[in-house]
Amino acid sequence: MADKIYKASTTAPVNIAVVKYWGKRDAKLNLPTNSSLSVTLSQADLRTLTTATCSASYEGQGDVLILNGEPSDITGARTQACLRELRARRAALEKENPSLPKLSTMPLRIVTENNFPTAAGLASSAAGFAALVRAIADLYELPSSPTELSLIARQGSGSACRSLFGGYVAWRGGEQDDGLDSKAVEVAPASHWPNMKALILVVSASKKGVSSTSGMQQTVATSDLFKGRIANVVPAHMDKMEAAIRDRDFAGFAEVTMKDSNSFHSCCSDTYPPIYYMNDVSRAAVRAVEAINAAAGKTIAAYTFDAGPNAVVYYLEENSGPVVGTFNSILAGTDGWKEGAQAHASAAVPLDEAVSSLIKGGVSRIIMTGVGEGPIKSEQHLA
CATH class of the missing domain: 3.30.70.890 (GHMP kinase, C-terminal domain)
Known part of the structure; x- marks a missing residue:
């Protein structure tokens, strides 16, 4: 089945912070100088849709990212940090269970579309990285909670960690140098204050x-x-x-x-x-x-x-x-x-x-x- 294409799609929302994230204490790991809190907005109005696929038949093409119909740079350090972490988690599953297909070794093709203007101050990178991480996690069938995935999405775009949840979301800034305590948690679901x-x-x-x-x-x-x-x-x-x-x-x-x-x-x-x-x-x-x-x-x-x-x-x-x-x-x-x-x-x-x-x-x-x-x-x- 060398030509089999594995795929998963997800949508992710925009969030708008009411207590702002601004400033990093560690630029490489995207660790913030302060905690922040946001409201997740309805995906009926603002969302990113991302499809992640991988296949042995993509061999020789490398990873590819298409954003709003145009080829986009996938070599950036932030995107690579997310891909590396997700692949490592899939590789660990494959090591545990050798019968699993070796998805971690296959090139990825990621296609993503926003239904709102990109880079206009509308938190497009937050929705984008949240959708990328969630779609690949689903593709790789990773048993990861939104809080666990927020540790990965944060490395792509700080505020992306908050877009892995609905409702009212806090990003705990954390104090550890390794960033393992810098993650997002739900303060309250959308249903708590739906109006x-x-x-x-x-x-x-x-x-x-x-x-x-x-x-x-x-x-x-x-x-x-x-x-x-x-x-x-x-x-x-x-x-x-x-x-x-x-x-x-x-x-x-x-x-x-x-x-x-x-x-x-x-x-x-x-x-x-x-x-x-x-x-x-x-x-x-x-x-x-x-x-x-x-x-x-x-x-x-x-x-x-x-x-x-x-x-x-x-x-x-x-x-x-x-x-x-x-x-x-x-x-x-x-x-x-x-x-x-x-x-x-x-x-x-x-x-x-x-x-x-x-x-x-x-x-x-x-x-x-x-x-x-x-x-x-x-x-x-x-x-």
């Missing part, structure tokens, strides 16, 4: 100016604010965020989400030379969220920004009226609104004209989504 929603304002779908990898190392090396963030800010935020999720306390969740985003971007601007991921449109989105909360007389919306200008606004489904209504009233003609979004227009909060015009002129796409599940095996094979 959490996210409205993403895609400000720019182009590649970012400063990549996360180089940006975070500049911050670690040069920012004085960052030292305080690591020592005091993040540990306090992690404790408060886990309590807010446990108690389904949106006001507590929102306060930490916004403060942590502000802290992260302050450290970026305190980097030498400074890094600015947010732009005028991003700042207008912050003002819009503040206006929505002021009109409600309580906190019903929370903004957060990753290493890019896109605004992610978290809110509970029961507060869709003022949150969705406000942004829809400005951006009704923008792609991405789901059916029924216009029905909230009557609950829109009036915004300052300068804020409205910045948002209207600067947002190219809307993504309406919510909390969702972790990787799912798929019968849809790309190869």
